[in-house]
Amino acid sequence: MNKINQEWHAAHLLAHDSRTLMRIVDALPVPTFVIDLDHRVTHWNRACEIILGVPASEMVGRKAAWRGLYLDPRPVMADLIVDGDCEALERYYSTTLRASKIVPGAYQAEGYFLKSKRWLSVLASPLTDDQGRVIGAIETLHDITEQKNTAIALLESETLKTSVLSSTAYALIATDPAGIITVFNPGAETLLGYTSGEMVGRHDPRVFHDSDEVREHAGRLSAELGFPITPGFDAFVAKTRTTGTPDEREWTYVRKNGSRIPVLLSVTAIRNAQHDITGYLGVAANIIERKRAEADLRIAATAFESQEGMLITDAAGVIVRVNQAFTNLTGYSSTEAVGARPTLFKSGRHPRAFYQQMWAALKGQGYWQGEIWNRRKCGKIYAEMLTISSVTASDGRITHYVGTFSDISRNSVTEAEIHRLAFYDSLTTLPNRRLFLDRLQQAMAASNRNARMGALLFIDLDNFKLLNDSLGHGKGDLLLEQVAKRLVGAIREGDTVSRLGGDEFVVMLEDLSESAPEAATQARTVGDKIIACLNKPYDLAGVAHHSTPSIGITLFCGQSESIDDLMKRADFAMYQAKSAGRNTLRFYDSDMQASATARAMLADDLCEAVRQQQFVLYYQIQVGACGRPAGAEALVRWQHPVRGIVSPIDFIPLAEETGTILPLGHWVLKTACLQLAAWATQPEFAGLTLAVNVSARQIRQPDFVKQVLAVLAETGGRADRLKLELTESMLLDDVEDIIGKMSDLKACGIGFALDDFGTGYSSLLYLKRLPLDELKIDKSFVRDVLVDANDSAIVRTIVALAQNLGLAVIAEGVETKEQRDFLANAGCLAWQGYFFGHPLPLQEFERLLRGSNDKTLA
Numbered sequence: 001m002n003k004i005n006q007e008w009h010a011a012h013l014l015a016h017d018s019r020t021l022m023r024i025v026d027a028l029p030v031p032t033f034v035i036d037l038d039h040r041v042t043h044w045n046r047a048c049e050i051i052l053g054v055p056a057s058e059m060v061g062r063k064a065a066w067r068g069l070y071l072d073p074r075p076v077m078a079d080l081i082v083d084g085d086c087e088a089l090e091r092y093y094s095t096t097l098r099a100s101k102i103v104p105g106a107y108q109a110e111g112y113f114l115k116s117k118r119w120l121s122v123l124a125s126p127l128t129d130d131q132g133r134v135i136g137a138i139e140t141l142h143d144i145t146e147q148k149n150t151a152i153a154l155l156e157s158e159t160l161k162t163s164v165l166s167s168t169a170y171a172l173i174a175t176d177p178a179g180i181i182t183v184f185n186p187g188a189e190t191l192l193g194y195t196s197g198e199m200v201g202r203h204d205p206r207v208f209h210d211s212d213e214v215r216e217h218a219g220r221l222s223a224e225l226g227f228p229i230t231p232g233f234d235a236f237v238a239k240t241r242t243t244g245t246p247d248e249r250e251w252t253y254v255r256k257n258g259s260r261i262p263v264l265l266s267v268t269a270i271r272n273a274q275h276d277i278t279g280y281l282g283v284a285a286n287i288i289e290r291k292r293a294e295a296d297l298r299i300a301a302t303a304f305e306s307q308e309g310m311l312i313t314d315a316a317g318v319i320v321r322v323n324q325a326f327t328n329l330t331g332y333s334s335t336e337a338v339g340a341r342p343t344l345f346k347s348g349r350h351p352r353a354f355y356q357q358m359w360a361a362l363k364g365q366g367y368w369q370g371e372i373w374n375r376r377k378c379g380k381i382y383a384e385m386l387t388i389s390s391v392t393a394s395d396g397r398i399t400h401y402v403g404t405f406s407d408i409s410r411n412s413v414t415e416a417e418i419h420r421l422a423f424y425d426s427l428t429t430l431p432n433r434r435l436f437l438d439r440l441q442q443a444m445a446a447s448n449r450n451a452r453m454g455a456l457l458f459i460d461l462d463n464f465k466l467l468n469d470s471l472g473h474g475k476g477d478l479l480l481e482q483v484a485k486r487l488v489g490a491i492r493e494g495d496t497v498s499r500l501g502g503d504e505f506v507v508m509l510e511d512l513s514e515s516a517p518e519a520a521t522q523a524r525t526v527g528d529k530i531i532a533c534l535n536k537p538y539d540l541a542g543v544a545h546h547s548t549p550s551i552g553i554t555l556f557c558g559q560s561e562s563i564d565d566l567m568k569r570a571d572f573a574m575y576q577a578k579s580a581g582r583n584t585l586r587f588y589d590s591d592m593q594a595s596a597t598a599r600a601m602l603a604d605d606l607c608e609a610v611r612q613q614q615f616v617l618y619y620q621i622q623v624g625a626c627g628r629p630a631g632a633e634a635l636v637r638w639q640h641p642v643r644g645i646v647s648p649i650d651f652i653p654l655a656e657e658t659g660t661i662l663p664l665g666h667w668v669l670k671t672a673c674l675q676l677a678a679w680a681t682q683p684e685f686a687g688l689t690l691a692v693n694v695s696a697r698q699i700r701q702p703d704f705v706k707q708v709l710a711v712l713a714e715t716g717g718r719a720d721r722l723k724l725e726l727t728e729s730m731l732l733d734d735v736e737d738i739i740g741k742m743s744d745l746k747a748c749g750i751g752f753a754l755d756d757f758g759t760g761y762s763s764l765l766y767l768k769r770l771p772l773d774e775l776k777i778d779k780s781f782v783r784d785v786l787v788d789a790n791d792s793a794i795v796r797t798i799v800a801l802a803q804n805l806g807l808a809v810i811a812e813g814v815e816t817k818e819q820r821d822f823l824a825n826a827g828c829l830a831w832q833g834y835f836f837g838h839p840l841p842l843q844e845f846e847r848l849l850r851g852s853n854d855k856t857l858a
Contacts, residue, residue, distance in 0.1 A: 031120075031141035034127065039063045042136065051118070051141060118145045171263070171284040174270075177277050179203055179233035191263070191286060193256030203233075213252055237280050240269045250287070262291050309384075313401045317341050320400070329384075329407055331377030342403070345374040347381045353442075358388075362401070366390040371408065382409045425499040427477055428484035436498035436506060440563055443496075443510050448558035452514055455523035457507040458552040458570035459487070459530065462582045464503035471543065476503075478540045479547060486533045491526060506570070512555075519555055520587060521599050521657075527551050527585040528600075535583070548583035550574055555587075603658050605640065606651055610663045614639050617671050618839035621848065622691070622810060625829035629849050631689035631723070633832065634672045635839045636664070656695060665698045669708065673717030675842070680718055684850065691723040691753060696730045700737070705744045712748075719749035725776065727755050739769055746771040753810070757798060768805060775802045777828065779813020785822055792822070799827040 031047040040063050044056040121142040126134045171191040174183035184199040211231075218231035221238055229238050239247035248266040255261060263284040270279045309326040313319050322337045330337075330345060337344070350373065361368040369387045376382060384405040391400040423435035431439065440456075447454050461483065468476040480503065487497045487505060496508040509526060512519035531549060538545040552574025556566055569588040576586040609615065617634045624630035638646035655661040672692045679685035698704060712719055724745070730738060742752055753774040754767075777798050781791045795811070802809040811823050814833030823831060837848055 032138065033059070034136055034138050036136040037134070048141065051120070051143070118143055120144065171282075171286075173199075173282045173284070175233075175280045175282075177279060179237075179280075182279065183281075188284070191255075191261070191284060192253060217249075236267050236282070237269065240267050240280070241277060244269070251284075253284070262287050307406075309405045311337065311342070311403050313342065313403070315398050315400065317401070329376075329405070330374075336377075345376075347373040347375045349373040349381065362388060362390055366392070366398075374405075382407055384408060428481055428499050430484050430488075430505075431496060431498040433498065433500050436496065436500070436508070437563060439496050440508055440566070443508060444556060444559045444563070446510065447556065450511075451557070452510075453512045453516065453519035453555050453557045455509040455512060455519065455526075455553055455555050456566055456570040457509070457523065457527055457530065457585075458554075458567075458574040459505040459507065459549050460551075460574050460578070461503040461534075462548045462550055462578070464547070467545065467547075471540070471545075475540045475543060475545070479538055479545065482538055482540075483534060483547070486536075487530065490529050490533050506567075516555060516557075517599070520553075523553050523555065524585065524587075524600055527553055531583065531585065550577040550582050551585035552577055553585055553587050599654070602651065603654055606638075606655060606658065606660050609638055609640070610660055610667070613667065614641065615664065615667060616841065617668065617675070618841060619690075619845040620832060620839040621837040621845070622689075622830060622832045623836045625824075629688065630830060631691065631721075632845065633691040633725070633839075634668065634675075634693075636668050637839075656697060659697070661695045661697050662701070665695050666707065666711075668692060669694075670711050670715060673711050673715035673722065676717035676721050677715050680716075680721075685846070688849075689721050689723050689751070691725050693725045693755065696727070699726065699730060699741060700734070705741050708745060708750070709748060720751070723751040723753055723773070725753045725755040728757065731770075739771070742771045772805075772807055774808040774810055777809065777811040777823075779811075779833070782811050782813040782819055782823070782833070783815075786818055792826075795823065795828070796826050803827065 029047050031051040032043075032045050033041055033048055034043040036042050040061060041059045044054075044059040046056075048059070049055050121144045123140045123142065125138050127136040127138050128134055171188035172183060172185040173181060173188050175181050181199050181202050184194070184196040186196075188199070189195055214235050215231040218229045218235040221235060222229045225238060225242055229235055236247070239245075246266050246268045248264070251263055251265045253261050253263050264287050265282055265284045267280055267282045269277045270281055272278050307325055309329040310323045311319055311326055312321040319337050319340055319342065322332075322334050326337070327333055332344070358368050358370070367387075367389050369385075372384055372386045373381055374384055385408045386403060386405040388401055388403045390398045391402060393399050420429075423432060424430065425432045443454050461479070464476065464479070467479060480499070483505065484497065484499065487507060491497060491507060491509070494510060496510075498506050498508070500506055507526070507530070509523055512522050530551065534547060534549045538547060552570045552572065554566060554569040554573055573586045573588040576588075577584050580586060616637050616639055618637050619632040619634060621629055622631045622633060636648060638648075638651055640646050652661070655664055669692055672690050676690050679688055679690075701707070708724075711717075712722070726738075726742075746752065751773040752771060753776050754770070754772055755776045756778040757775045775798060777795060781794050781798075784791045785795055786792075799809055808830065809828050810830035810832060811828050812832045814820050814823065814831040814835045816835055819833075820831055820835060837845075840848060
């Protein structure tokens, strides 16, 4: 029982002055109330208000009616208590209060109080006046929520004679003023191992105290109180006897069997109404579990400051604590690390999949361990062995992650050598078959995710055995080393070159086009590059040597085929290349082989066409608002000696890819300017403008402006009759450079039109800054303008935008009068399309214009 409650009980049972008692009640922190003979509450102290949640104003003057007895129109206690021996308490009231006589002892009951949600013990005692007549009762409430034991009632007469109820878990030891033990409850028996019979009547409780601890305490207490304290019974009671307050401290008890146990001991002097000490009460609680928890915390704190680096993050991965070893290993102080994320130490050596697997293990198993490369604050990359564990709450929710790590850089050097020997070819240092197959598996998985194709190029050196047999294996090894270096230099950084063994190499290309024909072309381009670089002469320690490769190519997309099948196909294609005469390449798929071959042949023919000038310009008329010719667009056609006229759709993308667009574009511009100069001498054509398309690769040339002006100067073409057409896609990269070049040419009188407007990615911010003269509505919008509401709305929007920007607007792809009329009504007054004329060779175009001199074309 709380030592303050005990002091009060010792005091109030001997009190004869009710007013003094009321003052005591008011000052006590124990919930206490007083009732009169009519069971009405006369006093309700502050502790009652706090514990029960009912203010005194609602209680004073009302009957303290309990369940079932002394019915009150406004019951109070019956509303508060929901369980307990209330009827017995009421019978005690009836006997004592109605009879106005003292019934020996007091009565105690317990119950669960709804408002405070606590189990409380109710102790009721009669209150008498100076003549010993019963004038009411005093009731106290004690919080027994944690113990929920039978309450302890101490009744006091001249000296404390009664015992403490045995159900409490605490050890209660009471003595008289001289130190003779009068009470030794079952809790004390359990705690110390002595029986009550062994201890009651003994004089000195030091028998179950550590004698050294008692002496030390006596010395400290003497210094604190300022007078000598004998290291005996006096050491336990001197402070509470002198100060009047409980003396509470930790002690070490010695059990009967000699074992020691830590306790929290509170010693209180019991005083009567005259404040004379009638005895002492000691309440001891076993704190061994708390001591163990404290020891665990100390151990944990010591472990946290171990030689291994440690960091703790919250569930979101934000660092909340690090130890000193962490700072020593990483160079980051606690201040710098706390609040950051572990990505602060990321080395960049691991792919994203590495971290994805790490987090998958943490979420699935709550644990991950492995080697990882991290970066110190100074920038140095080092290897560490890292262990991460998740910390979960009782509901299974992850609250923290704890990471421990140590520097294993020295071990890693050795292990890196082992790894090199296991996964890399010792002669060429290229990935060996084992590592290559692993990378191929990862590439196939990536291809499955992104739907982009990859390719295997199986490379075999022609007649390598002859070199070994004639010049020896030393020369053969030199050739293999040089071939490896050339192969690495011929591919992109993200692709893989591997030596499978002997003179067999394999190249893996990743992230090719989603289109199989385009991917085949990309693979063939790399294959041709490899053939070219491997055909160059070799210097084998002073011996000149020439070697050629045979290459087999197969494409893959996803994981629909096994690795073995892919390798077999590439190997089979390589033998097809050898059968075709060596020093060449072949695709496994016959259809793809034909497509790649045809595309390669077309690329070769295109280069030849530029050299032979097999191109011709066609002209398509552009008509103005009055229906008269306003100009033309120059369109290139390829006059192939075998295939005849080749459409730009078939060769322009290939020209862009191979780079032949630059000489081809220069030829188109020069031819167009020569024609402008020729028309300037003919009155019927002198007023025409001529639009020429410019490719992205052309305009990105640093000297593009100089080239255009040089062509005009050379040909004599009029700058104010030349209109360069750009596409929206050109504006995606380095738009500031393009604006600068356009401005320079614009200052010289050259006009600009934005072709295929509405199909690209024009930014209005840049559009208003471009020195344009005209917007060209793409034919895809014109085609369905009469039947598609969206297309008609887009056309009107483009026209309005052009007008607001002060630009002319022209529509291409006009094929019917109805389309022309719609465009005219929308505000577009310049047109181009089959309705006015197809693209025509020069003579036919000029004939069309001469025939339109006397009539309108619109």
